[in-house]
Amino acid sequence: xxxxxxxxxxxxxxxxxxxxxxxxxxxxxxxxxxxxxxxxxxxxxxxxxxxxxxxxxxxxxxxxxxxxx
Amino acid sequence: xxxxxxxxxxxxxxxxxxxxxxxxxxxxxxxxxxxxxxxxxxxxxxxxxxxxxxxxxxxxxxxxxxxxxxxxxxxxxxxxxxxxxxxxxxxxxxxxxxxxxxxxxxxxxxxxxxxxxxxxxxxxxxxxxxxxxxxxxxxxxxxxxxxxxxxxxxxxxxxxxxxxxxxxxxxxxxxxxxxxxxxxxxxxxxxxxxxxxxxxxxxxxxxxxxxxxxxxxxxxxxxxxx
Numbered sequence: 001x002x003x004x005x006x007x008x009x010x011x012x013x014x015x016x017x018x019x020x021x022x023x024x025x026x027x028x029x030x031x032x033x034x035x036x037x038x039x040x041x042x043x044x045x046x047x048x049x050x051x052x053x054x055x056x057x058x059x060x061x062x063x064x065x066x067x068x069x
Numbered sequence: 070x071x072x073x074x075x076x077x078x079x080x081x082x083x084x085x086x087x088x089x090x091x092x093x094x095x096x097x098x099x100x101x102x103x104x105x106x107x108x109x110x111x112x113x114x115x116x117x118x119x120x121x122x123x124x125x126x127x128x129x130x131x132x133x134x135x136x137x138x139x140x141x142x143x144x145x146x147x148x149x150x151x152x153x154x155x156x157x158x159x160x161x162x163x164x165x166x167x168x169x170x171x172x173x174x175x176x177x178x179x180x181x182x183x184x185x186x187x188x189x190x191x192x193x194x195x196x197x198x199x200x201x202x203x204x205x206x207x208x209x210x211x212x213x214x215x216x217x218x219x220x221x222x223x224x225x226x227x228x229x230x231x232x233x234x235x236x237x238x239x240x241x242x243x244x245x246x247x248x249x250x251x252x253x254x255x256x257x258x259x260x261x262x263x264x265x266x267x268x269x270x271x272x273x274x275x276x277x278x279x280x281x282x283x284x285x286x287x288x289x290x291x292x293x294x295x
Contacts, residue, residue, distance in 0.1 A: 018124065020183055020281050021131055025148035026122075028287035030081065030169075032150055032161065 075151040076103075076158045077115040079133045080285070081144040081169050083177075084109045086137065094133045095126050103155065105162035108169055111137060112158060120149045138285045142177030144169060145285045165293060172290050176253075179235065181289065182262065182282030184250040186226060188219075190275050222276070223248050226269045233262040238288050251288035259283060 077095050084104045088111075094100045098113040111133060120126070127148060134145045152158045162169070227250070231237060236253040254262045266280050 018127070020279075022127060024183075024284060024287040025127060025130060025145070027147070028290070029145035029147045029285075030078075030150075030290060031147045032078075032152075 074117065075115040075153055076112045076155055077120075078146040078150045078152065078158065078161075079111040079113070079130060080137055080146055081162075081173065082109050082111060082137050082141050083107060083173065086141045089136065092133060092136050093129075095120070095129045097129075100133055103158050103162070105159060106166065108162055108166065108173070110158055110162055115151050120151060122149065134285050138180075142173055142179075143285050144172055144176070144290060145287055168291070168293050175291075176286045176289060178256050179253055179286060179289075180256060180259065180283035181286045182234075182252045182254055182266075182280065183284065184230065184252065184266070185247065185279040186223060186250070186269075186273075187247045187277045187279075188222065188275060189277060190219075222273060226273055226276070229265050229269055229272075230262065233258040233265055236289055253286065253289045254283070 077098070079094060079100065082102075084102075084107050086102065086109055088100065088102050092100050094113040096113075096115065096117065098115065100111055100113045102109040103112055104110075113133075130148050134143055137143045152161060227237065227239075230250070230252055234252040234254050238251045240249045241247075252262065266278070269276075270278055
């Protein structure tokens with residue numbers, strides 16, 4: 001699993017890393033669009049919601065994000 | 070193996086890659102390699118008609134991609150990509166062969182890091198936002214000056230991190246208060262890059278950082294042009 005450097009108190013650390021992961025896997029990498037695929041229809045809508053969550057990272061000041069390695 | 074319902078895709082790797090047994094993917098289905106010339110598509114049977122985006126499926130997808138990342142170069146496929154048949158998957162490899170080979174060759178031996186930088190200089194932000202509201206009272210020149218001031222530290226930390234990276238993509242949000250970066254880093258430079266991550270934390274006390282990695286390379290795949 002990906003190494004996380006932020007020591008945000010549990011469970012936020014896990015949540016933030018999962019959001020970071022989602023930010024990548026839902027929008028990036030090889031994207032096969034069009035009729036070829038049969039099951040990515042709902043992804044965009046969910047991703048939109050996640051972006052809203054991610055922007056609230058600005059409010060994480062109180063979590064004292066810092067590198068630990 | 071019943072492949073009537075579809076084939077789930079994880080990543081593209083070199084055809085010389087050896088599949089380690091026991092690496093199950095989404096729905097606990099065993100993974101397999103579909104080879105075409107010098108490329109292989111890492112897939113698994115997908116018996117269900119609906120792909121559910123939940124924590125378990127996201128982690129399963131990522132774990133398969135990262136297990137290959139440990140041993141070879143990978144081009145990760147977007148989460149939830151399912152093709153209707155083995156033939157469709159083979160067709161995908163055939164029709165995009167040159168593009169896939171070119172990306173894989175360019176990105177082999179590299180990893181990605183995510184750096185989210187957030188400035189805590191609230192006053193400067195307030196100043197810029199106030200000026201934005203009272204547009205009649207300041208010139209474009211003033212705005213650009215303030216904006217440059219706001220972004221100057223970001224540019225400085227980018228410069229430090231780029232010393233050990235080969236490429237960067239960035240996404241600016243909230244009038245420059247948060248910037249998300251993806252850095253492409255040679256495996257041989259990972260330690261140096263991480264050292265510079267610690268350096269920016271020391272040298273930019275007005276910033277908060279969230280740094281994760283190494284990731285498979287999601288952000289540096291060239292778009293496909295038909």
